[in-house]
Amino acid sequence: MPIDAKKLVKKASQLMKPVEKFQCESPRNTTTEGETITFDYAWATHLNDDDFEWVFALFKKNMMEMYQKSQWGYDENSKRNELRATTSRFIIAVNSKGEKIGYLTYRFVVDHNIPVTYCWELQISPSYQNKGVGGMMLNTLERLSEKAGMSKVMATVFLYNSPSLGFFHKNGFSEDVTCPSEDSGLDYAILSKATP
Numbered sequence: 341m342p343i344d345a346k347k348l349v350k351k352a353s354q355l356m357k358p359v360e361k362f363q364c365e366s367p368r369n370t371t372t373e374g375e376t377i378t379f380d381y382a383w384a385t386h387l388n389d390d391d392f393e394w395v396f397a398l399f400k401k402n403m404m405e406m407y408q409k410s411q412w413g414y415d416e417n418s419k420r421n422e423l424r425a426t427t428s429r430f431i432i433a434v435n436s437k438g439e440k441i442g443y444l445t446y447r448f449v450v451d452h453n454i455p456v457t458y459c460w461e462l463q464i465s466p467s468y469q470n471k472g473v474g475g476m477m478l479n480t481l482e483r484l485s486e487k488a489g490m491s492k493v494m495a496t497v498f499l500y501n502s503p504s505l506g507f508f509h510k511n512g513f514s515e516d517v518t519c520p521s522e523d524s525g526l527d528y529a530i531l532s533k534a535t536p
């Protein structure tokens with residue numbers, strides 16, 4: 341593995357507030373209806389129990405059925421551990437009333453010897469979906485990826501999650517070189533977008 345990839349990922353993972361440090365928040369901060377959205381940033385290990393339960397409840401509401409029908413299945417404990425992993429970082433979207441309405445979790449990782457920003461979960465509350473919030477968060481992640489020296493942003497999406505596939509494609513993502521082929525029989529795609 342090129343030493344630089346490991347070094348870059350380690351360095352980026354140690355940053356406490358990278359979006360603030362690099363001032364790379366998305367320039368868009370209003371929904372399609374004109375409501376101002378703000379963002380909080382936290383390491384997973386610094387989320388308090390109430391915040392974490394909100395994170396998990398939204399994951400469950402949006403994704404449980406999709407996981408139940410997937411080849412991976414739905415394993416609550418392993419998902420909880422994943423979301424709370426020490427390398428997991430959160431961007432949390434807050435509406436004008438101060439209510440949390442969505443989150444993106446990401447990690448800096450070395451994937452096939454390349455330093456990448458992995459969009460691990462992107463979950464928007466049902467009443468705020470399709471209002472541009474996910475797009476703002478993904479844009480922030482792309483800008484952060486560039487500042488942190490990562491080569492690309494990656495995401496894994498179930499093949500039957502059409503809204504999410506549509507969302508990532510609209511934002512310029514396409515099949516990653518490591519994406520399983522159509523005849524693999526696997527039920528997910530690995531998408532990516534190169535960092536400029």
Ligand SMILES: CC(C)(COP(=O)(O)OP(=O)(O)OC[C@H]1O[C@@H](n2cnc3c(N)ncnc32)[C@H](O)[C@@H]1OP(=O)(O)O)[C@@H](O)C(=O)NCCC(=O)NCCS
Nearest residue numbers: 402462463464469470471472473474475503504506507510
């Ligand atoms: C997918 C998700 C993260 C997108 O975030 P969002 O804030 O709703 O997305 P935005 O409003 O920024 O962008 C919406 C775009 O998504 C795409 N999209 C949404 N629904 C779609 C559908 N049924 N088919 C195709 N594309 C769709 C469109 O390109 C749409 O753009 P448009 O407004 O020009 O039509 C969000 O809807 C969500 O949380 N969904 C449930 C959980 C989930 O699937 N998470 C992703 C796991 S990988």
